[in-house]
Every structure is written in C-alpha cells, then in structure tokens.
Amino acid sequence: MNYYEKTIGVQPIYHGNILDVERLTVELPNGKIATRDVIRNPGASVVIPITDDGQIILVEQFRKPNDKVFIELPAGKLDFPGEDPERCAARELEEETGYTAQKLEKILTLYPAPAFADEILHIYLATGLSCGECHPDEDEFITAKAYPLEEALRMIDEGVICDAKSVAGILMAERIINKRK
C-alpha cells in the first residue's frame, strides 16, 4: 500500500527555544489535500544507568506542561542537530546524576509522539558506573536517586513512573538483563 504524503507547502508558525512549529500542506495517497501540524526538535539522549549491584538511577523533575513532578530516566536534548547521541548521553548522565559509565550501549531508538512531533530518542544502557557529583544546568531543579530494579518495575505497575520513554526503557532493560542471565 502506498501511504506517502507528499509535502506541497511549508508554513513556519513558531521558532521557540526548544522546538519549532510548522504547518505543512500535503497531498494524500488519494490525491486529496490536507494539513499537518508538526513540532520539530533536535532529539534527545536517554540513559538507563544500572549500578553493579542492580540498582537503577532515576531523576525527579518538574515538568511544566502537566504541572507535575515526574520520576524519569536521566535525559537531555542534543545540543545541536547531528550531535553524537552517545556523547550527549554521557554528558546528561553526569550532569543529572553525577555518575559516569564505563559502557554505554544503544538499546532502543524511540519516537515519543510520531503523530505530531519529529523527536527521536536515543536510549542507552549505562553500566560500569562510578559515582561523582552531579552538577545540573543552572536553573535545572532535579534530584537523582537509586532504586532496586524490582522497585522501579513496581513503580511502573502502580503508575508512579508514567513517562513513556522511562516505562519503555526500564521494561526493555529488564528484558535485556533477563535474556543475558
């Protein structure tokens, strides 16, 4: 089946700090014309930090869109489109948690909201962790804490962890760790 929607017009709507908005005019497979609102951003790296004794490091952070504190995997935007996502992952891990990793292993590429945003998340399993001191960006209010992996899974079951990238990443890490046992 031909699904492709050909772009026949691009209207820039907004240029923000962390995202841009465009309104596209497209031609559908049946020849009809439609519009698509698209959010563009450079993407981000996400880290699943697992300590040698099987704990996972998560961060607590306020997110304005829902006026809600989330418990999430450490993550941060690429500094520019095309930045090496592994370098970004190492930086964000250290900034947000104070840990550095001997091994960063790409385990997933995720599209968090493919219906309206082009964001791509590069998700890394981080092992061989050493603890340093965290130094978040100025004006970034964030607290890192270690949880046994089983507790993080319970927090998913109970809806305490509900950020999609964190739910997908933690469940995937458990799948990989179980396979390797």
Added chain:
Amino acid sequence: MNYYEKTIGVQPIYHGNILDVERLTVELPNGKIATRDVIRNPGASVVIPITDDGQIILVEQFRKPNDKVFIELPAGKLDFPGEDPERCAARELEEETGYTAQKLEKILTLYPAPAFADEILHIYLATGLSCGECHPDEDEFITAKAYPLEEALRMIDEGVICDAKSVAGILMAERIINKRK
C-alpha cells in the same frame, strides 16, 4: 525539594487542528523568570488488542513528522477534552482494526513527551476480541495485521516497532500476561 514553577504569563502562539501552542512565562523555585513552550492536545486512547490465540493486532500508518511508516498499537485522539477514554479506545479499535472487545482493561497511563507536551495516553488491554470489518476515517490510510506476541517482541528488539507508546504498551502487556500465567 520545592520544584514548582508558577505560571505568571500565558502567550497563545497557535491554534491548530490537533494541537495548540502556548509560550508560558514561569517563576522558578529560585525566583528567577524563565519561559516554557508547551504543546496542548486533548490526549488519546491506545489499545493493545490480544486475540484468544495470543496474537496482537497492530496497524501500519504513515506519520508525516518523520516521513516514515510506523507499526503501532491502534490509537486515536479523544474527540474532545473529557471524553471517556474507554469509549474512545473501543471506537478506535473498531475503526482501525475492525475488532470489538468484550473486555477493555486500563493498564497504563503514559505521558509521551512531558518536557514539552501535555498529552496523556490512556492504554487499554483489549481481550475477548471479535473480528468485524474495519472502517477508518475517510482520508486515513491504515492497515491492520495480527502478529504472534513473540514476533512483536522481536520487532521491538530489532527496532521495527519504535513508537514509544507501542514499545511501552507491548512490553507491559507481556509483563502482565506472564504474571497471570
């Protein structure tokens, strides 16, 4: 720790078909002023349809932001903010796949992009399926197909399924099904 960011100004940027954009001015916990770009939409319901013989029904759909065909769980927007998400789940399941479910069970609430969007996804496990005929919205090009659950998990491992809600939902369904065995 006090994380709260108080809203001190709201600038409407864009009113689109499926989303609105606002630029908020906020006061940080340290008293400094910052801006937050926020995408608002009414949220959506997502269905994990599992047949009596253990197959999962997925849909193939083109998504304009990445110019890419995704294999996803059936899903669709709430018709209006406050629509009963279970009603929306039943409707989208039937529209996109032709199946109706005897049982819809809420298993997850997910926030796909909490850093910049307020979207909430209501995720239901659908069982007791009966096959009818699918009738997608006019101008919606979508194909439904059944996969053994083990194959869907392999497709996650291989990056073929990479939409965050689908990865989280399928891994969670497997977790629940294994627990109940």
